[in-house]
Amino acid sequence: MSEAILTVDNLVAGYGNANVLNGISVQARDGEITCLLGANGVGKSTLIKAIFGLASVRQGTVRFLGKDITGWETHRVVAEGLACIPEGNRVFPRMSVLDNLMAGAYLENSRAKIASRLERVMTLFPRLAERREQFAGTLSGGERSMLSIGRGLMSNPRLLVIDEPSLGLSPLFVKENFKLIRQLGDDECTILLVEQNVRQTLEVSHHGYVISQGKVAVEGSAEDLRQSAEVSEAYFGGEASVH
Structure with missing residues (x-):
């Protein structure tokens, strides 16, 4: 089993006086894709915001690469490799x-490293290479999704957090996005994937957590979650399985 590079332990967090997370604990392991599943409003996005210092943490810790980063300002979290x-x-x-991609490398001073990362992104996304001088606002939804992921890769992160990559996309582009995420996982990119698209998410993930009411309701390998009657019945419409 790979080492955990992100550990969220017993986190209580929210906004104003209201808690959204109620003692949640999750880990993301090096070289693996870890998914967070659950319906809207259960705390998935709040967990991401808490990790990046954008939600108030009342209790618990966030540790990344052995450092306690709980409550750090966002730019410091990003500089650590998230x-x-x-x-x-x-x-x-x-x-x-091109300028959108270069914005993702704003913390890097080495021109050689920036050029190497840009070459990798353009290789992953040939369509972005074809449209490198095109305004980002004129891209299709799928192309904007590629650009958003490519910009994240330009910082060469140790952990890439991807929030709802299928949101608002056509089925064709959703399929392409998950194909890319699987490819990144095959390249041992460490990913924390937050999604509602259960079947495709579990197909590309190694391990997963089902979130309910700000806590972990079910945890296990992706295969275990695919076969779990409890998961399918309680959270995904009562299907026999989520194959």
């Missing part, structure tokens, strides 16, 4: 594809 691909394929619409 990157987040937010839901909604957010890009800078009036900047070119």
Whole structure:
């Protein structure tokens, strides 16, 4: 079993006086894809915000690469090697594809490293290479998703957090996105994947957590979760399995 590079332990967090997370504990292991599953409003996005210092933590800890980063400002978290691909394929619409990608490498001073990362992203996403001078706002939804992930990779993160990559995309682009995530996983990129698309998420993941009411309701390998009657009945419409 790989070493955990991110450990969230007994985290209580929220906004104002309201708690959304109620003692949640999860881990992301080096070289693996870990998924967080659950319906809207159960705390998945709040957990991401707490990791990146954007939600108030009342109790518990967030540790990354052995460091306690609980409550750190976002720019410090990113500088440690964490990157987040937010839901909604957010890009800078009036900047070119190339300039969007370069924005992801703003912490890197080495031109050689930036060039190497850019080459990797363009190889992963040939369509971005074809559209490198095109304004990001003119891209299709699937292309904007590629650009958002590519920009995250430009920081060469130790852990890539991907929030709802299928949100608002056509089935074709959803399939392409998950194919890419599987490819990144095969390259031993460590990913924390937050999704509602159960079948495809479990197909690409190694380990998963089902979140309910700000806590972990079920945890296990992706295969265990696929076969779990409890998971399918309680959270995913009563299907016999989530194959």
